[in-house]
Amino acid sequence: MLQQTQVDTVIPYFGRFLERFPDVYALASAPQDDVLKQWEGLGYYSRARNLHKAAQQVVDIHDGVLPTAYKDLQTLPGIGPYAAAAIASIAYEVPVPVVDGNVLRVFARFWGLDTDIRLPSIRQDIFDRLMPVVATQTPSVFNQAIMELGALICTPKKPQCGICPIQSDCVAYATDQTETLPVKAKAKPVPHYVIGVGLIRYRGRVLIAKRNESGMLGGLWELPGGKQNADEAIETTVTREILEETGLEVTIVRPLCVIKHAYTHFKITMHTYLCDAPHDRALAKSSTEVQWVLLSDLDNYAFPTATHKVFGAISWDSLFDVVAS
Ligand code: SF4
Known part of the structure; x- marks a missing residue:
């Protein structure tokens, strides 16, 4: 529910959803119309359809238990590399980096990368660079700390470098590029x-x-x-x-x-x-x-x-x- 949607919006939906579908078996056996009705107003309805199908696969193929491995999680509908990394690292301490928009911005600045952050290649580049780093840390703490750093301190505009805990090694800060990095191509006009x-x-x-x-x-x-x-x-x-x-x-x-x-x-x-x-x-x-x-x-x-x-x-x-x- 939190993909593309703010926490405040999600909270009442989350409570009602868990009341109606208290476990994976209840969700798997529910008619799709019931699932969509609970999701109504939250948008991005493919998330609801995928969650429903994923619950059915968890019940049918995995005996009702969510897989823990990064690759196995990605076999479930609706779970791509980002969600798989978040679930594996935060719930199961699997050493894999979570690269969301906040993390992209933090490390584009930290390493002074001037590649357009809309390009998929930079996501892979940052993922590859972070893989050995996260392996030396507690994965759940590291990933959440970086996401939080991006949300609260290394913000899109006017980052608060003065209180940033990684300022001493930050290339953008050292080279006065905090306002110009990351590079982001202009979005096309919305039809x-x-x-x-x-x-x-x-x-x-x-x-x-x-x-x-x-x-x-x-x-x-x-x-x-x-x-x-x-x-x-x-x-x-x-x-x-x-x-x-x-x-x-x-x-x-x-x-x-x-x-x-x-x-x-x-x-x-x-x-x-x-x-x-x-x-x-x-x-x-x-x-x-x-x-x-x-x-x-x-x-x-x-x-x-x-x-x-x-x-x-x-x-x-x-x-x-x-x-x-
Ligand atoms: S020093 Fe500034 S630009 Fe560098 S990571 Fe910290 S907040 Fe971001």
């Missing part, structure tokens, strides 16, 4: 997409679609719709996308809301329209499943944050009257 979706009603129910597992937000439910094409009216986007996704030729009733949302690699503006369906024979053409649900049952499904923003922006009372009639 922006306009999305049109429909709250499609038919006889007191609305249509939701389940996203494909393999893609972003996989396994979550959403309102059918998609990206606006160049020079396309947004209403056309809504009806075209719904037809492509579900086979339904809907009629637009009225606009409901416009929300904005930012993901890591792009931003969206989402227009939501109230639509009427001619019948309820919707198909799951580009999703894994579609369902007609009562508004009162929407809470039983896991939705991405952007869809929750839409739900929060809609005046449900008047809509419910219309939908239920």
